[in-house]
Amino acid sequence: MDRGKEKTTAPYPPVGADGGQPLSQKPDQSIAEEQTEHKPQERDFREILRQIDRVNDPAYLPSLSMNELYDHVFPSKPPVVEGLLYPGVYLFVGAPKVGKSFLMAQLAYHVSMGLPLWGYEVRRGAVLYLALEDDYPRLQERLYRMFGADSAGGLFLSISAHTLGGGLEKQLEGFVQEHPDTRLIIIDTLQKIRETGDERYSYASDYEVITKLKRFADASGVCVLLVHHTRKQQADDRFDKISGTNGLMGAADGAILLQKERRTDSAATLDISGRDLQDQRLYLKKDEERLVWELERRETELHKEPPDPVLEAVAALVTAERPEWNGTATDLAAVLGLDIQPNALTKRLNVRAGKLLLDFHIGYTNTHIRTGSRIRLVWVEEV
Secondary structure, three states, rough: OOOOOEEOOOOOOOOOOOOOOOOOOOOOOHHHHHHHHHHHHHHHHHHHHHHHHHHHHHOOOOOHHHHHHHHHHOOOOOOOOOOEEEEEEEEEEEEEOOOHHHHHHHHHHHHOOOOOOOOEEEEEOEEEEEEEEHHHHHHHHHHHHHHHHOOOOOEEEEOOOOOOOOOHHHHHHHHHHHOOEEEEEEEHHHHOHHHHOOOOOOOOHHHHHHHHHHHHHHHOOEEEEEEEEOOOOOOHHHHHHHHOOHHHHHHHHEEEEEOOOOOOOOEEEEEEEOOOOOEEEEEEOOOOOOOOOEEEEEEOOOOOOOOOHHHHHHHOOOOOOOOOEEHHHHHHHHOOOOOOOOHHHHHHHHHHHHHHHHHOOOEEEEEEOOOEEEEEEOOOOOO
């Protein structure tokens, strides 16, 4: 059986047995033949040394060619709320007393229970809600009024935490280690976790605050949602009303802005913008009895990506009844019956592996072996 090695973008070529010397030699094998067989291995070793020297050079700049980029299969990042929240760092911004904490409690509950929110699909997972401006009696009363006795075992609440640079990162890492199904961490508010005495509020300091949290979010695959305030000054762009410098918005993956025309209004708008998000505006109304926000209408409908015939063909091939397929790209192109070259098929699946997993529950790996590469497709029950 061939021993495979999955594709990697590491700068070092693999050390394999391809150019190796067999342990036993034929008696009549000449010295010239022996030297010839050693040459590929010696060239591989020299290439490894050259690559090591290259990456240790202070002037070395890591890069990938477009071909290498297409050859890489990146891990998928399942959304927390489809079309609304993804792994990364997001700002949730609004004026004081506009209803941010009620919406945060609503979001936290829906994610911890896996309940759809305003028609958006929600992926269930543990939630940590740092309600740093509240106390437990107020949280208890608020949650009971909103959700009654239907409590969520996957929703964890805390009213205290360390600051950034003062131990918060370790606390969050510890929570995720204890609860590996964590999808969402809400920090209410950003001001409460800023480093003590950090009142510079320059672009650089604002950018660094988000960057520290983003390092954690990217490493753990969770969404960190930072509750923050708007400034009083008017602005042409709604998101320019975020308090602080553009460093916050520049470093964050996205922002959600809750606004009312008057504080006493029960209606509000929710504006959404982000790197991986379609710009949206939702019109909400607060149920004054239950204190939850309900969707009245959307300004624009979410864009729906057209069907991908390759992914749909793969989904017809691998199902719960036929949970696995193995073979080469040439084999797969033939069995799918599509007019596509094996190399193009491989690159397409490399790029779309995340969508294949999230939308069709099919895991994809492309592994290098001595005779080429081998594709493995596996049905995955839960993502």
